[in-house]
């Protein structure tokens with residue numbers, strides 16, 4: 001039996017091709033990726049990317065040499081910025097990298113190390129990159145952690161330039177292969193020739209890295225963060241990878257190859273059915289229609305979501321505008337981003353006001369020491385304390401609201417007073433804009449992100465004063481279960497299928513509907529295929545999920561019966577344990593009562 005241990009290797013005896021005395025028993029190795037990145041099933045030969053030596057040389061320089069070292073850094077920076085500006089024309093990710101390359105913290109870190117510590121440019125750069133990336137990597141939020149990888153990417157580009165190493169163009173690859181590398185730059189991903197690359201696996205990186213995001217965008221199966229992969233494979237080895245389950249088989253036997261090829265065909269048939277129905281509405285077999293929107297963190301992601309038939313943007317994480325630069329973005333910069341996003345957005349763009357603090361730090365802003373940052377100064381609390389900054393954001397959103405339909409959503413609300421205060425400030429901004437004769441949408445809607453136990457308890461009252469609710473299960477789960485969402489030790493406690501979380505969700509939906517307002521969900525739970533039927537049955541109106549999951553959620557909903565889903569939700573309401581919940585969710589519906597319940601829903605749950 002092979003036990004699944006993330007990133008660890010299990011050994012399986014390879015079946016001999018024919019039995020016979022003295023025959024050699026070969027070894028077939030299995031690895032598991034801790035989490036899947038971009039889905040797909042592939043069999044093929046491996047190409048291992050050779051690593052360029054980007055280790056910094058460590059030299060002590062003299063006072064006289066500091067000027068020359070600084071000049072070397074400046075010319076490397078100039079070249080890197082030129083390269084990134086070209087790449088940024090096609091992809092906003094490189095626009096973000098350009099901002100990092102131009103960041104004053106990066107430059108001053110390198111220069112002060114050269115000047116004051118007499119480090120050479122390479123070593124000064126390595127130390128500075130390490131320090132800045134470390135700030136992001138200390139954060140608990142997976143997305144923010146991965147921004148550390150972006151800093152490292154830019155650091156590597158600068159280092160390659162300083163050392164005179166040209167980036168790899170993969171020209172040695174002659175036939176379609178599975179590319180294996182320690183890590184890939186987003187710019188590497190942009191260069192991949194899809195006729196020659198079937199999939200890729202990296203030893204480092206996480207599922208929210210930009211490389212993962214780009215792989216999803218290209219539809220390229222990918223597994224990232226597979227520890228030990230570089231020790232296990234060589235160029236030319238055969239490999240089967242299942243980027244649905246995270247399973248990798250090195251040196252598979254013929255039977256395994258045949259098995260994988262069959263699975264691949266089945267998956268491709270499923271995908272083409274999903275794709276073909278991609279633009280169809282998310283409507284159940286008995287006519288209940290919901291919307292399937294996207295969660296996005298940049299204008300580029302809004303564009304991708306629109307191309308993937310999003311019904312709207314259920315969550316535009318505005319904080320990323322604040323994280324890319326070296327100071328708070330101006331009203332003008334924000335207006336520019338929100339209006340571009342609003343123009344690209346099909347139907348409504350839900351802009352969440354600044355949600356920093358907790359695990360989301362800003363490199364240029366001191367939050368002060370806190371014993372419990374997740375229970376501390378974060379999200380709407382900061383906005384209400386820093387009114388000037390908050391109003392700049394509200395004015396920018398209001399001004400952009402004439403470029404497309406925009407809604408405003410306030411994060412981490414715990415009281416009616418907070419909602420009132422935020423709405424009062426919005427009114428003030430509206431009055432200012434009127435005086436300045438600047439147009440905006442006077443009917444702009446304001447909603448509450450339902451992500452705290454207090455908001456659940458006050459749902460009826462909040463519903464009377466809000467235009468919509470969106471359930472943030474990522475935080476709601478951690479606060480209800482008193483389980484830090486980023487703490488691996490207690491990850492088994494952090495479970496949105498806990499009956500307490502499910503009851504809270506049901507309560508919010510009920511309270512919202514009783515007051516006549518729509519209720520959506522933008523936490524990760526909305527994209528969990530095991531939860532689709534339950535949430536539908538509870539009456540959720542809007543599923544806001546990552547761009548790549550939208551087609552699956554829509555497809556699952558199209559094959560479900562609302563009536564049967566309501567029955568499941570009712571049965572789940574009585575469950576006392578997670579196990580009981582899962583039993584109900586996995587139970588096969590009574591076909592006589594539930595119309596034709598889907599084979600694709602089953603496929604998703606697999």
Ligand code: PEP
Nearest residue numbers: 451472473474475522523
């Ligand atoms: C949530 O809490 O569910 C959510 C969507 O917000 P974030 O993950 O940004 O805290």
Ligand code: MG
Nearest residue numbers: 451472474475
């Ligand atoms: Mg949240």
